[in-house]
Amino acid sequence: MGLSRRPDPAITQLSSGGDPWTTTRLDFVVNWARANSLWPMPFGTACCAIEFMATAASRFDLARFGMERQSFSPRQADVLICAGRVPFKLAPVLRRIWQQMPQPKWCISMGSCASSGNGIFDNYAVVQGIDTIIPVDVYVPGCPPRPEGLLYGIMLLQKKVMNERSADKSLRNEMEPDPRSQLYIPAPMIDEVSEPFGNSVHQTRSGL
Amino acid sequence: MVAGSALPSDAPAPATAKSVPQLGGTPNPSAAALQARFPTAVRSIGVVWGETTVIVDRGELLEVVQWLHDDASQRYDFLSDVTAVEFRDLELPIEVVWHLRSLPYRRFLRLKVLLEKGSPLEVPSVWSVYKAADWLERECYDMFGIRFTGHPDLRRLLMWEQYREGYPLRKDFPLRGRFSRSEQLRQALAANPEARYSKEELSIAQAFEDLPDDMRRRLSAGEKTGE
Numbered sequence: 331m332g333l334s335r336r337p338d339p340a341i342t343q344l345s346s347g348g349d350p351w352t353t354t355r356l357d358f359v360v361n362w363a364r365a366n367s368l369w370p371m372p373f374g375t376a377c378c379a380i381e382f383m384a385t386a387a388s389r390f391d392l393a394r395f396g397m398e399r400q401s402f403s404p405r406q407a408d409v410l411i412c413a414g415r416v417p418f419k420l421a422p423v424l425r426r427i428w429q430q431m432p433q434p435k436w437c438i439s440m441g442s443c444a445s446s447g448n449g450i451f452d453n454y455a456v457v458q459g460i461d462t463i464i465p466v467d468v469y470v471p472g473c474p475p476r477p478e479g480l481l482y483g484i485m486l487l488q489k490k491v492m493n494e495r496s497a498d499k500s501l502r503n504e505m506e507p508d509p510r511s512q513l514y515i516p517a518p519m520i521d522e523v524s525e526p527f528g529n530s531v532h533q534t535r536s537g538l
Numbered sequence: 539m540v541a542g543s544a545l546p547s548d549a550p551a552p553a554t555a556k557s558v559p560q561l562g563g564t565p566n567p568s569a570a571a572l573q574a575r576f577p578t579a580v581r582s583i584g585v586v587w588g589e590t591t592v593i594v595d596r597g598e599l600l601e602v603v604q605w606l607h608d609d610a611s612q613r614y615d616f617l618s619d620v621t622a623v624e625f626r627d628l629e630l631p632i633e634v635v636w637h638l639r640s641l642p643y644r645r646f647l648r649l650k651v652l653l654e655k656g657s658p659l660e661v662p663s664v665w666s667v668y669k670a671a672d673w674l675e676r677e678c679y680d681m682f683g684i685r686f687t688g689h690p691d692l693r694r695l696l697m698w699e700q701y702r703e704g705y706p707l708r709k710d711f712p713l714r715g716r717f718s719r720s721e722q723l724r725q726a727l728a729a730n731p732e733a734r735y736s737k738e739e740l741s742i743a744q745a746f747e748d749l750p751d752d753m754r755r756r757l758s759a760g761e762k763t764g765e
Contacts (some may be wrong), residue, residue: 418726421700426731454715454722455697455708462723512727517720524719 354484357496364434365491366396368484371407373427376414378441385477387467395484404430409487410464413474415443416457425512428464433502436467436491438483445469447524458524462515465505558588566590568612568640568647576602581652593649598664599651601690606638606647607667614638614647617664620674622682624709634661634684653684663688681707698729 340358344351370392372382376378386392386400401407404427416424428437439460442448447458460466467490470483507514553730562585569583569590579598584591606614619637630651638647651661663686665671669755675686676695683705686692693699702725703716715722746754 418722419729421723421726424731425727450646453713454711454743455705457723457726458719462719473661507727513720513724513726517718517724520720520723521718 357494358492360496361492361494367397367409368395368397368436368487368491369401369406370397370409370411371401371404371431371437372411372413373424374411374413375416375420376441376443376474378413378444381474382411382413382478382480385480390477390481392481392484395481395488397484400519404428405432406429408435409484410435410437411439411440411480412444412460413440415448415451416460416463417455418457419455421457421463424460425463425507429504436487437464438468438470438480438487439466439473440470440480440483442471442473445471447517448473460492461515462520462523465514481490547752550558555587555724559584560587561585563588566645566647567605567616569647571611572606575605577684589646589648591650593650593652596651596653596661599649600664600666602649603638603664603667613642614640614645615675616641617668617670619677620664620671622678622684622707624682624707626709628655632659632682636664657765659684659689660687662686663692664687681705683708694717698726700725700729714722 340355342353372379372386374380374382380406384390384396392398397409404410408431410428410431412424412435428435437460439445443451444460445466447456452458457463468483468487470479474480475483505514511517512519565585566578566589569580569592572592572594573583576594576598580594580731581593581595584593584651603614606612617636618639619635621635623633623635625632629653634651634653638649638650639645640647653659653661658681661684663675665675665686665688670697671686672689672691673695675689676691676693678684679686679689679692679731680696694701699748703722704711706715717725746757749757
């Protein structure tokens, strides 16, 4: 993605006399740099992590999209890729890891379990969607998604990053959880998005 | 004779699922020895899928397990599982199950204790015989609420220690838990993920003297790991 050959309205090339030079928007350059050097922090808990490994390995090669460096420390990461189901016991860990990541940061929820609890894990132990714990930018459906699916989600995230504006400071606001309940969205909304759908509504609630 | 098999045609049939009867068969010789040694403790002996199940009395369980472990003719040196079974039928008792294996004699023995629904769910811990029982009994306590008397550190294992909704594998436990999702999430997020890696943790306290000097110094100063 060379700057000089890309026909983008954000870039103007001038060559009137002397050396040619280029003007552009600062937002464009910053977003271009960010979108093409996202450092992922894999948070793999289940089979989605296997597909993530396949995505990162040579055949699908995540490095083509600027994700050359897997960051296994949240302090040097840009994208949290949550791959797999998150039990309630892991919820404070995921929240802590998200809070340890510096801005700018994004989150990809990979797979149905991380996105919604997947229906089959609609039980006492599993969080029904990690968006009840941390804000999520891109949801990748699938059980687990194929590497192409994850790559498509990553490219969507790159598009999202390219459309950010540095004047919009609210993009970089940390979503502060309520200090008393530690929830960052209202409790009734969590109950609503965690409601079962499809056949699981008709399952018995009491075991007897 | 199967093509490609080196076995002679008169060799005994291998123990496949079809050749083993579901009920009946020769019981493990340990069962008869157990009955001779503890006539009051053994309630019944059954064989299911070639595996022997001995139902023993709750009061004498520890002596039975100790004897199976120590006796030279038994030598059950491996405890492979401790678990429990609850049936939907309210009349049926809860069964606590121990899976014992004797590596020298290549034997497998299943012990069961029946706990009536109304009675307190307490059985003696076999931790004094098998150290492997530590986490197995903690898991069983976590999931079924069965108290193992004599266990040194009976806490929840799979669910977090402040979990207040009950015992998930009991039949009266609703699949999605007792509390609303937001309340479950609130209680889960209130837990400190680093709290358990402190010096007060039993296993770390036991290994404290073996730690390197710098880590001992840091833990003595009250530092929690991970941050």
